[in-house]
Structure formats: C-alpha cells, structure tokens
Amino acid sequence: MLSADQLLDALLERARGVTASKAVPVANALGRVLAAPQTSAITVPPLDNSAMDGYAVRVADVAVAGVRLPVSQRILAGTVGTPLQPGTAARIFTGAPVPPGADAVLMQEYCGTEGDEVILHALPRQGENIRRAGEDIQAGAQILAAGTRLGAAEMGLAASVGLAELPVFRKLKVACFFTGDELVTPGAPLQDGQIYNSNRYTLTGLVNGLGCELIDLGIVPDTLEATEAALAQAAGLADVVVTSGGVSVGEADYVKAAVEKLGRVEMWKVAMKPGKPLVYGRVNEADFIGLPGNPVSAFVTFCLFVRPFLLKRMGAADVLYRAFTVQADFTWHKPGARREFLRARLQANGKLALFPNQSSGVLTSCAWADGLLDLEIGQTIRPGDWVRFIPFSELLS
Numbered sequence: 001m002l003s004a005d006q007l008l009d010a011l012l013e014r015a016r017g018v019t020a021s022k023a024v025p026v027a028n029a030l031g032r033v034l035a036a037p038q039t040s041a042i043t044v045p046p047l048d049n050s051a052m053d054g055y056a057v058r059v060a061d062v063a064v065a066g067v068r069l070p071v072s073q074r075i076l077a078g079t080v081g082t083p084l085q086p087g088t089a090a091r092i093f094t095g096a097p098v099p100p101g102a103d104a105v106l107m108q109e110y111c112g113t114e115g116d117e118v119i120l121h122a123l124p125r126q127g128e129n130i131r132r133a134g135e136d137i138q139a140g141a142q143i144l145a146a147g148t149r150l151g152a153a154e155m156g157l158a159a160s161v162g163l164a165e166l167p168v169f170r171k172l173k174v175a176c177f178f179t180g181d182e183l184v185t186p187g188a189p190l191q192d193g194q195i196y197n198s199n200r201y202t203l204t205g206l207v208n209g210l211g212c213e214l215i216d217l218g219i220v221p222d223t224l225e226a227t228e229a230a231l232a233q234a235a236g237l238a239d240v241v242v243t244s245g246g247v248s249v250g251e252a253d254y255v256k257a258a259v260e261k262l263g264r265v266e267m268w269k270v271a272m273k274p275g276k277p278l279v280y281g282r283v284n285e286a287d288f289i290g291l292p293g294n295p296v297s298a299f300v301t302f303c304l305f306v307r308p309f310l311l312k313r314m315g316a317a318d319v320l321y322r323a324f325t326v327q328a329d330f331t332w333h334k335p336g337a338r339r340e341f342l343r344a345r346l347q348a349n350g351k352l353a354l355f356p357n358q359s360s361g362v363l364t365s366c367a368w369a370d371g372l373l374d375l376e377i378g379q380t381i382r383p384g385d386w387v388r389f390i391p392f393s394e395l396l397s
C-alpha cells in the first residue's frame with residue numbers, strides 16, 4: 001500500500017498542466033491561473049508622493065518647533081506642484097507628488113494655520129511621510145510569475161501597473177458522480193435505509209472553490225453497468241473525473257472494476273486514516289480519482305490529494321499545502337498503525353483542540369474544525385506537545 005506521501009508524489013508526477021490559454025480582462029481573472037509571467041512597464045509609484053495630508057517642507061527650514069512658514073502652493077492628488085522655494089511650505093494631500101526641494105511632509109495634525117502661514121509644531125525628520133518613486137515596483141520588474149493563482153491582491157497588483165488583461169489557462173473540466181443505492185438528493189424525503197448525498201455538496205464545493213469547470217453527473221446506482229456508463233460519459237466530457245463511494249472491496253463496489261474495464265487502474269489504496277480506499281486511474285484522455293464514500297474520508301482525501309493534483313493540472317505552480325507546528329491542548333493515546341489526519345481547531349489560547357468524535361462518518365467534525373492534525377504512525381500526544389497542523393486555509397481553495 002502506498003503511503004500518503006508516495007501517493008501525492010505519484011499523483012503530481014502524473015498531473016500534466018493544461019496548455020491552452022487566453023487573455024481575460026483583469027476584472028474577470030479571479031481564481032484563474034496566470035499562463036505567462038507579467039512585467040511592469042512603469043515605475044510604481046511613479047513619483048515621490050505624500051503619505052499624509054499635511055505640509056511639505058525643507059527640513060533645514062524647521063530648526064525648532066513653532067516655526068512659521070508661508071504656504072506657497074497647494075498640491076492635490078492628481079496634480080503636480082512647482083519646486084519648493086526655500087523658506088516656504090506647500091500644502092499637500094495624500095498621494096500628491098512631493099515638490100522638488102521638499103524633503104519631508106509634516107502631517108496636518110502637527111500643524112496650525114494663521115492667514116497664509118503654517119505653524120509647524122513638530123520637527124520633521126528627513127524623508128518623513130514621503131513614499132519614494134519605485135518603492136513598490138521598478139519599471140521592467142516581474143510582478144507575477146507564470147502559474148500564479150490570481151486572487152484579489154494579484155488582480156490589484158496587475159491593475160496597479162496598468163495591465164488591462166491577463167493571459168490565463170483554460171479552465172480545467174472536472175466531472176463528478178456519486179455512487180450509492182442509498183443516496184437521496186436533499187429536497188426529497190428519506191425512505192428507510194437511505195441517506196442524503198452529502199458528498200455531492202462537499203466535493204462540488206471544493207471543485208468550484210478551486211476555479212474548475214464542474215460537470216455534476218449526480219447519483220449513480222451500485223451496478224457495474226450504471227457505473228461504466230457514468231464513467232464513460234464523464235471521461236468523454238472532462239479532463240478529470242472525481243467520484244465518491246464504491247471503491248472498497250464490498251460486493252456493491254463497482255468503481256474500480258469499471259475503471260479497469262474502460263481504462264486502467266494505476267494506484268489503489270493509501271495507508272492513512274480516514275480514507276484508505278482510493279483509486280487513481282486513466283480512462284482514455286481523462287484522469288480518474290475515486291474517493292471513498294465516507295463523507296469525512298472523501299473530504300480529507302480531496303483536500304490532501306485531489307486538490308494538489310487539480311491545481312497542477314490547472315497550470316498552478318504552487319500546489320502543495322503548508323503545515324505549521326502548534327501546541328496540542330489535548331491527550332491522544334491511541335497510537336495508530338496508519339498515518340492519521342484528525343479534525344482539529346485552533347483555540348483562542350493558540351493551542352489545538354480535537355473534535356471528540358473522529359469517526360469517518362461524522363461530517364460535523366469537518367465543519368467544526370479549521371484544519372487537520374497530521375499524526376505520524378504510532379504517535380501519541382500529551383498537552384503541550386508540538387504537533388503538525390494543516391489549516392483549512394491551505395486546503396480548501
């Protein structure tokens with residue numbers, strides 16, 4: 001059986017990034033992956049400018065607090081002043097270019113006015129409240145690398161150098177279906193023995209959160225014929241097929257058999273808890289990943305394996321989650337034979353608490369938690385021990 005690390009490595013080895021790209025307006029680039037590096041044609045900020053509303057002065061003119069200077073000009077953001085004559089001050093506003101000759105801006109809270117004069121109640125320091133030209137970006141510098149996932153900050157950065165459009169990779173198409181005769185779609189009543197198809201909402205939420213194009217093929221009954229038909233359809237429509245359920249060795253588990261029939265299975269089973277049964281294979285041009293049916297297992301295995309795989313397929317450069325070392329606020333005395341990922345939450349004291357029920361069917365644990373505690377084989381924990389924690393901010397989008 002593969003270890004979790006081996007499975008992740010093997011998946012990433014197989015994940016070929018999409019290559020087709022097109023230009024989109026920056027405003028529409030949220031969640032897309034940048035297809036080519038971007039450089040700035042301009043210097044940002046373009047000129048030395050004021051960080052405050054106040055008065056631009058020459059420091060040499062203000063030897064003591066209480067000095068009065070005539071206000072020789074008024075410079076608003078969007079205008080340019082004239083060189084500051086010695087012995088004068090310029091009224092200046094945030095973002096307005098600092099006039100040549102001025103070497104500090106004293107914020108208006110330290111200034112008084114009388115007629116056309118300003119009284120400087122404090123001593124300005126050399127360079128105070130001046131934002132230097134180019135302190136953010138130099139002309140010609142790279143601002144965004146290829147493979148960057150574009151979020152709000154990246155969109156703003158692109159706009160700050162005047163880019164109107166960005167080249168992005170085409171969206172990755174991900175088809176999902178959910179196997180199980182017991183599954184019912186919310187909205188319909190449950191009959192005896194039935195449960196609601198929660199994985200549909202968890203997994204499609206995760207796929208959509210990554211910025212993929214989702215193809216939701218719904219519930220598929222537990223027969224080989226139905227599973228094969230759904231798989232053939234999904235593989236024809238999508239780059240990657242992700243399913244839940246039917247991957248164990250039960251009599252009603254047909255997913256692995258269907259993949260073997262229509263394509264090939266390359267990996268099966270991973271030594272971890274939750275989530276041991278997991279299938280990777282290929283059907284024609286499509287990748288196939290079959291996740292376990294247990295709702296927590298499906299969620300956790302998606303986060304740990306499917307997310308990095310999809311990100312790499314999307315063309316993203318940075319696909320691995322980061323783990324952090326935090327202190328435990330609990331006792332764990334059940335050393336496991338497999339690596340475990342427990343649902344945990346950071347408390348106000350900065351330490352980690354565990355959800356009391358770690359069963360792979362208890363989806364409440366995932367909604368309660370804000371990350372996964374990564375437990376090594378055989379590890380036990382006492383309060384105060386340092387443990388490995390992967391926050392959901394690293395896993396969910």
Ligand code: AMP
Nearest residue numbers: 178180196197198199245246292293294
């Ligand atoms: P399976 O992997 O198909 O053997 O399913 C394992 C467990 O997960 C069973 O208790 C199933 O009823 C449950 N399960 C399977 N698919 C889903 C789903 N889509 N939503 C909620 N629970 C599911």
Ligand code: MG
Nearest residue numbers: 180245246293
């Ligand atoms: Mg099943």
